[in-house]
Amino acid sequence: xxxxxxxxxxxxAAIPAVEIPTxxxxxxxxxxxxxxxxxxxxxxxxxxxQGAVSLFAGTAIHEWVxxxxxxxxxxxx
Amino acid sequence: MNARTFLVRGLLAGLIAGIVAFGVAYTVGEPPIDTAxxxxxxxxxxxxxxxxxxxxxxxxxxxxxxxxxxADTEEGHTHSHGDExxxxxxxxxQKTWGLATxxxxxxxxxxxxxxxxxxxxxxxxxxxxxxxxxxxxxxxGFVAYALVPFLKYPAAPPAVGSGDTxxxxxxxxxxxxxxxxxxxxxxxxxxxxxxxxxxxxTGVVGAGVAYVIVVTVAALAMPTVNELGDFPADVxxxxxxxxxxxxxxxxxxxxxxxxxLLGRVDTTAKAVA
Numbered sequence: 001x002x003x004x005x006x007x008x009x010x011x012x013a014a015i016p017a018v019e020i021p022t023x024x025x026x027x028x029x030x031x032x033x034x035x036x037x038x039x040x041x042x043x044x045x046x047x048x049x050q051g052a053v054s055l056f057a058g059t060a061i062h063e064w065v066x067x068x069x070x071x072x073x074x075x076x077x
Numbered sequence: 078m079n080a081r082t083f084l085v086r087g088l089l090a091g092l093i094a095g096i097v098a099f100g101v102a103y104t105v106g107e108p109p110i111d112t113a114x115x116x117x118x119x120x121x122x123x124x125x126x127x128x129x130x131x132x133x134x135x136x137x138x139x140x141x142x143x144x145x146x147x148a149d150t151e152e153g154h155t156h157s158h159g160d161e162x163x164x165x166x167x168x169x170x171q172k173t174w175g176l177a178t179x180x181x182x183x184x185x186x187x188x189x190x191x192x193x194x195x196x197x198x199x200x201x202x203x204x205x206x207x208x209x210x211x212x213x214x215x216x217x218g219f220v221a222y223a224l225v226p227f228l229k230y231p232a233a234p235p236a237v238g239s240g241d242t243x244x245x246x247x248x249x250x251x252x253x254x255x256x257x258x259x260x261x262x263x264x265x266x267x268x269x270x271x272x273x274x275x276x277x278x279t280g281v282v283g284a285g286v287a288y289v290i291v292v293t294v295a296a297l298a299m300p301t302v303n304e305l306g307d308f309p310a311d312v313x314x315x316x317x318x319x320x321x322x323x324x325x326x327x328x329x330x331x332x333x334x335x336x337x338l339l340g341r342v343d344t345t346a347k348a349v350a
Contacts, residue, residue, distance in 0.1 A: 068179020
């Protein structure tokens with residue numbers, strides 16, 4: 001974050017620096033953790049639940065997302 | 078620009094991408110799925126010896142107890158064509174609301190992750206602008222999590238794949254996808270370091286070659302899955318092409334929408350400043 005614009009790596013020095021915004025990684029970390037976990041859960045339920053692994057009994061989730069699971073390339077059954 | 082700037086736009090772009098992917102998947106993907114299910118039903122009706130007996134067996138069992146994983150998947154098989162079971166999810170529902178749920182859920186999930194990765198790398202990849210680095214992140218995400226896993230473990234249509242091997246096939250798929258993603262993240266760090274030390278060409282080419290080597294070695298080392306049997310090649314081709322098109326539509330629309338939304342922020346910020 002600190003070295004990106006103020007001190008460009010060698011070779012970039014000749015080009016006038018354009019202000020490119022950066023995001024503080026400490027600010028980003030909790031968002032990344034939360035959204036990362038949430039997304040993994042979503043991907044799990046769409047791709048795998050009631051297939052290879054079952055968190056919930058039954059087949060309702062499997063059947064509901066059945067076509068998407070096939071077409072998005074996940075092993076379905 | 079802060080985390081929220083990226084995340085809100087990523088989720089919105091993911092929603093758009095999910096809708097676009099649904100359109101493509103429904104248009105090009107559903108015809109071969111219908112054909113494959115037709116073949117599955119025909120095979121089950123024709124040869125009652127093994128598969129049908131098995132299905133009838135799990136069917137009876139499935140209604141009573143939903144415990145055994147294999148019974149569940151086999152039940153899923155019968156369920157695809159029979160509409161009578163819990164929820165009564167019909168083929169029509171599967172190919173409309175069901176398919177849309179899957180593509181939109183995956184689209185929003187990927188949109189959120191990609192946006193936060195784009196936020197992390199913005200201003201940190203050479204002299205790439207926010208739009209440029211975001212486009213790169215989406216493109217590399219497509220390669221790492223869609224294209225490369227597909228090349229090793231391509232999507233299988235209904236009627237292909239045994240219920241007995243779903244566990245190992247799923248494990249292989251996600252293990253390979255994980256290797257690909259980790260390799261891609263490492264590749265970006267490597268490329269960034271190489272570009273700083275030896276120039277952009279060396280950075281990009283060196284990192285690209287390193288990624289290809291890692292995933293090639295992993296692909297060669299990992300087991301091959303082939304349970305096609307006598308499934309017709311033309312239907313398989315049509316299905317797999319439609320699968321790649323759906324994934325490309327998902328990632329492509331995500332990249333286009335997210336860069337467009339972020340580009341609008343970018344220019345407004347410049348105009349104000």
